[in-house]
Amino acid sequence: MIKAGLEDVVAGSSSICDVNGKEGILVYQGYNIHDLAQNSNFEEVIYLLWFGKLPNESEYATFCSALQKNRKLNENVINFMKTCPKDANPMDMLRTTVSLLALYDSQAQDSDREANISKAIRVTAQIPTIIAYFNCLRNNKPLLSPKEDGNIASNFLYLLNGVEPDELSVKSMDIALILHADHELNASTFAARVAAATLTDLYSAVVAAIGTLKGPLHGGANQEVIKTLIEIGDINKVDAFIHDVFNNHKKIMGFGHRVYKTEDPRAHHLRIMSKDLGQKLGQSKWYDMSKKIEDSVLKEKGLYPNVDFYSASVYYMLGIPMDLYTPIFAMSRISGWTAHILEQYANNRLIRPRAEYTGAKNLKYAAIKSR
Numbered sequence: 379m380i381k382a383g384l385e386d387v388v389a390g391s392s393s394i395c396d397v398n399g400k401e402g403i404l405v406y407q408g409y410n411i412h413d414l415a416q417n418s419n420f421e422e423v424i425y426l427l428w429f430g431k432l433p434n435e436s437e438y439a440t441f442c443s444a445l446q447k448n449r450k451l452n453e454n455v456i457n458f459m460k461t462c463p464k465d466a467n468p469m470d471m472l473r474t475t476v477s478l479l480a481l482y483d484s485q486a487q488d489s490d491r492e493a494n495i496s497k498a499i500r501v502t503a504q505i506p507t508i509i510a511y512f513n514c515l516r517n518n519k520p521l522l523s524p525k526e527d528g529n530i531a532s533n534f535l536y537l538l539n540g541v542e543p544d545e546l547s548v549k550s551m552d553i554a555l556i557l558h559a560d561h562e563l564n565a566s567t568f569a570a571r572v573a574a575a576t577l578t579d580l581y582s583a584v585v586a587a588i589g590t591l592k593g594p595l596h597g598g599a600n601q602e603v604i605k606t607l608i609e610i611g612d613i614n615k616v617d618a619f620i621h622d623v624f625n626n627h628k629k630i631m632g633f634g635h636r637v638y639k640t641e642d643p644r645a646h647h648l649r650i651m652s653k654d655l656g657q658k659l660g661q662s663k664w665y666d667m668s669k670k671i672e673d674s675v676l677k678e679k680g681l682y683p684n685v686d687f688y689s690a691s692v693y694y695m696l697g698i699p700m701d702l703y704t705p706i707f708a709m710s711r712i713s714g715w716t717a718h719i720l721e722q723y724a725n726n727r728l729i730r731p732r733a734e735y736t737g738a739k740n741l742k743y744a745a746i747k748s749r
Contacts, residue, residue, distance in 0.1 A: 380734055385636070389568070389729075394427055394717050395560045399637035404644065406560060407431070415647045420530055420555040420710070421445065424502065427560055427717035428495070442529075448503040449524035449533065452482040456511065456521070464516035468509070468705045469592040473585055475508050476501065480581035487579055494723060497580045498716035505712050506530055509705045510537035531555060534709070539697055546658055547696055550651045554689060557644040558707055560714025562637075566590040566597075570715045574722040575729040587715045588708055597704035602631040603690035604700055613666045620674045632687030633675050641682040648688035655695045664691035 381387055396405040404411040407426050414423055418432075425433045425441050433441055451459075455478055462471055479501060480486040485493045511521050514537075522540060525533050531551035535543035543551075561567070570587035574580075591597040610619050623630055635642055649669075656662035668691055675681050693703055 389563060389731075390571070392562070392718065392721060393430060394721060395562045395714065397562045397637050399635070399639050402638055402640040402643050404561070411557065411643050412646070415553050415556050418556065420552050420559070420713075423556050423559050424713040427713050428498065428720060444499050445503045445530065446526045446528075446533075448500045449507050449526070451504055451507055451511070452479075454482060455479065455508075459508070459511060459515060462512070462515070466512075466516075467592075468512060468701050469588065469597070469708075471512050472505070472508060472705050472708060473588040473592070475512075476505065476588060477581065477585050479504060480579065483581070486581060489577070489579075489723070491720070491723070494580050494720055498720065501581065501584055502712050502716065503530075505709050506534040507537060509702060509709060510534055513538055513699060513702060514540075530709075535696065546655065550655055550692055551696060553647055553651060554692060554706075555710040555713075557647060557685060558689075558710035560711070560717065564596070565593070566711065567715060567718050571718050571722045572729045574719040575726055577723075577726065580716070580719055583719045584712065584715055587711070591704060591708055591711065597707050599631045599684075599686035600690040600693065600707075601700050601703045603687055604694050604703075606631065607664055607667055607691065607694075610667055613663060613670060616667055616670045616674070620671065620678075624678060630671065630675060632683055632690065633679075633681040635682075635684045638682070638684070642684040644685040645683045645688055648685065648692055649683075652688045652691045652695075655692060659695055661695050664694060 394407060396403075398404075406414060406423060407430050409418075409426065409432075414426075418426075421442050422432055422438065424445075425431075425438070455475060458478055459471070459475060462474075483497060483500065485497055488494075488497075507524055513519075514521055519540060522537055524537060528536075529548070529552060532543055532548045535547060535551060563571070566587040569590040570583045573583040573586040606619075610616060622628070649665075649672075652665040652668060653662075656665040665688075668688060672683050672687070675683075690703070693706065694700070698706065
């Protein structure tokens with residue numbers, strides 16, 4: 379039986395991530411996302427996804443050091459970025475620049491596991507720098523040198539905004555990166571595995587994933603959420619907005635999920651972060667509006683918010699431009715993409731499904747003059 383969009387079709391086995399849609403449970407390599415979001419950090423989660431276990435102190439120190447030392451971009455890559463149109467789509471810029479990284483990586487075509495892990499470290503460390511530098515270049519701001527200390531979240535916010543981020547902002551960014559790190563065979567991850575299954579290089583597989591994430595049915599929903607919140611503008615206007623949406627059968631972005639039949643477990647933590655950031659920054663209206671919309675949609679439509687709904691207000695309060703929300707998704711999901719690419723290489727079989735033919739049959743060729 380054919381299932382449109384391969385819905386619920388099991389296309390392979392993996393130890394990396396488990397999504398239990400009925401119970402709203404998300405697991406990375408055996409660890410519940412709630413446990414990781416409350417106690418871990420993004421660097422530990424990357425290690426967990428790649429190596430199947432949490433690092434000990436020595437492994438953690440070595441791994442973090444490798445990530446920190448690989449944040450800088452090749453000067454030729456920076457010079458290329460300076461030539462990019464300032465109004466370029468940030469995902470186009472990211473896709474093209476990540477492809478360019480391969481040209482300056484001496485291990486780009488090496489296929490052994492050690493080389494692929496080294497490449498995974500470099501691309502994971504450099505994507506945050508690419509995103510921050512693009513934003514600085516298009517706004518005529520100086521490019522700061524990446525620091526060789528601190529975590530990915532703090533370094534990204536530092537490069538993006540040009541100032542040392544506060545502790546709550548770093549913590550919020552770090553948790554957001556954990557929550558977006560992997561989600562089983564979503565569209566971009568599946569694209570990465572299909573590419574890797576041909577034994578193309580790691581960079582090419584990552585580029586395939588970035589191109590897939592760019593699609594509005596995958597990445598970008600949180601960008602639409604914040605646009606909606608800005609359009610509403612005030613909690614007193616939420617009721618009128620909801621009334622209009624329901625009466626005209628419009629869709630509210632950030633609700634419902636292809637897999638989850640209950641609350642997306644990632645939304646729980648982002649909801650808390652939105653509230654905490656709003657209180658600290660004096661911008662609680664974004665959380666208040668979001669919560670009122672959530673309550674109304676759940677009551678009237680039985681739909682729960684997904685990971686995109688509250689991440690919108692979190693990113694907005696962190697001072698992140700709206701069109702960088704999807705690149706930041708990639709900044710996190712690179713950990714999952716590379717984990718799946720490494721897993722695909724380790725036990726590879728070309729991914730080659732079939733299609734049911736629905737076209738014409740038994741046609742006879744006619745010469746062009748008689749058509």
